Structure formats: C-alpha cells, structure tokens
Amino acid sequence: MAKPISIEVWNPSGKYRVVSTKSMPGTRWIRLLTDNDCRLEICTEAKTILSVDDWGEVLFSALKRAGGTAFSNMAVGYNNVDVEAANRNGIAVGNTPGVLTETTAELAASLTLAAARRIVEADQFMRAGLYEGWLPHLFVGNLLKGQTVGVIGAGRIGSAYARMMIEGFKMNLIYYDLYQATRLEKFVTAYGQFLKANGEQPVTWKRAATMEDVLREADVISLHPVLDKTTYHLINPERLAIMKKDAVLVNASRGPVIDEVALVEHLKANPMFRVGLDVFEDEPYMKPGLADMKNAVVVPHIASASKWTREGMATLAALNVLGKIKGYPVWGNPNQVEPFLKESATPPPACPSIVNGMPSSKL
C-alpha cells in the first residue's frame, strides 16, 4: 500500500490548486500564490513524493487528467523534463534562470580554489592531528594567476565564472561554446586594457574552434553547458588524455557531462590532476572509487544553495505557474528576471520563464 503523504495546505478555499512536490525556502512564494486565490499544497516529506525527478509522459498525462496546465521546475536546467511530452499534454514548463547565475559561478570558483590549493585534503590532515610544523612540500598546489582558465559552455553561468577567475586571479581565457560570448569577450578586452594601462600584465581571451583546444591549453577547465545529447560524456577517456597532467577540472553543470568511471581511472593514474565536483552521473551516488580519491573535492549539488538564490528560485517557480493560471504572457527576456525578485514590489504580470513558450492561448 502506498505510504500516506504528509501535506501542508495553505489557503484551503483557494480557487486554483497548486502542488509543490517539495518544501521550498522563503515565504514570499507562498504569499504570492495564496494572495492570488491559490490553494497551495506543499508536500512536507523529508525527501520527495515522487519516485523519480524526471518529468515525462506518465507524469504530464497524469497532471493533465487532474486538470493541470503548468509545471515549474525549481532549476534552470530542465534536462529532467521531456518537453515534447509536456507539449503533447498542453502543459507549460517553467524554469528559473538568472537568479542562480552568480551563486552557481561562485561555487564553481570555490571548487576551483579548493581543488587547486588542496583545501579539503589539508583540512582533513589538520583535523587528524597530523600537522607537525611547516614544511616546504606540505600540500603544494597550483597558482592560478597568469594561468589559463578554460570554460566549456560560456552562457550565463560559464561567463560569470570566467569573469570571476579573470578579475579575481588575472587568468587568461579560452572558451568553447556553440555561440560567440560577445559580452564576455568585450569584458576581457576592456579589463586587459585596464591592466595594461596600470602597468600590469594584460589578460587575454580566445574563442576555441574545438573543445579539444580548450582541454589541451587550459590549466583550469570548468564545465557549464546544458546537458543534452551533444554534451553527454563530453569528458571521456580520450579527452581526459589530452588535458594537462596537473589540470584542475570543475563540474557544476550536470553529472553525465563527465564519464565518471573514466574520471576515476584518470584520477588514479594522475595524482596531480584534480577535480571539483558538485554533480554526479548517478546522483545521489558516486561511481565506485571516487570517494577514495584525495585529488577530488566533492559536494552534494549545492551550487545554487545561497539563501537569496534559493528563495528567488522558489519565487520564479511560483510565478511561472501563477502567470499561467492568470493567463499572463511569457516574460520577454529570461536572462533578466530581477523585476520578479524585488521583495516588496508587485511582480510584473508575466510568466518569468517558460521553456516551451507557446502563447498562453495554445497551452
């Protein structure tokens, strides 16, 4: 027999039924829904009410049968959503871009530093009472200044991460993306000129013709593409083999972008090669051997986990469904969602980001 589900109900007499499959941070999103005649049911199970986080035909057709018209993913990435199935069932699919760009980039930068400077290894050593005094060879890592940072997927997060590493550590940039990152290129050019004018070594940028060029040249490589069939196992044994032996590889995009079994083998064979991982191929699990690797820093998918961002994600997720209920149009620019996030202001009459952005009338 199915386990009873524990549910918290807000505004029980509300006209529109909104179900949140997990409890989300903050209260503004609750207020926005209940103030707009929604009955909100929040599943308060510690983990989840669904056996899968993937949304396809089964869940979308069930949602449609229940009279549902909108599904909102509390994430920018929606590789867990079969958008075709949503379209077939006339369901609008929302996501939460923009509000997590800087927070996610900051975590990628943290992983870069932790891996390059061996912070976790050194912390464990210290706590184990092994420190006996300063030694010239103790936890020697990599200097970032003047080295090359490689970014694969220079979209919102990849570009923000690149800027942090360039401004913070005066790294040179090489990037690979299907599209030109014009704003990023302009920024690096201007920053390089500024440094030069101040008698410092200017930073440079290069758009690589192939991903392999990035992997060969960069000292630090951070992965920020979407996950789709073009990026599945983008980092594979052949590509690991062309990277520098002491490179730092960071992944805060999606686990399957890296062939994790191959990565474990590479880490074993190359102790100076280091990784910082926020995401894993079979979350919540790690591939065998990864947890034993001292040259890996691993954290549990927390890249967007800052208070402001998580509350903002909840707000955008709620406003996507509310916008659909109200028949609002889709906001024109999913890269600029700030107007929805002002705590005390009334949000614009729009759905912040709908990925199958059909006009409301068609959905």
Ligand SMILES: NC(=O)c1ccc[n+]([C@@H]2O[C@H](COP(=O)([O-])OP(=O)(O)OC[C@H]3O[C@@H](n4cnc5c(N)ncnc54)[C@H](O)[C@@H]3O)[C@@H](O)[C@H]2O)c1
């Ligand atoms: N770890 C986390 O908690 C976390 C948080 C936020 C986002 N993410 C992941 O980060 C991804 C990127 O988010 P974003 O807001 O920067 O999205 P975005 O759409 O702004 O950027 C993605 C970039 O990837 C590029 N791209 C697509 N296919 C590519 C390919 N084959 N090779 C190279 N580049 C390719 C796109 O052109 C785009 O510039 C999300 O889709 C999500 O999966 C993870």
Ligand SMILES: O=C(O)[C@H](O)CO
């Ligand atoms: O895609 C996303 O937004 C993350 O994985 C959750 O922050």
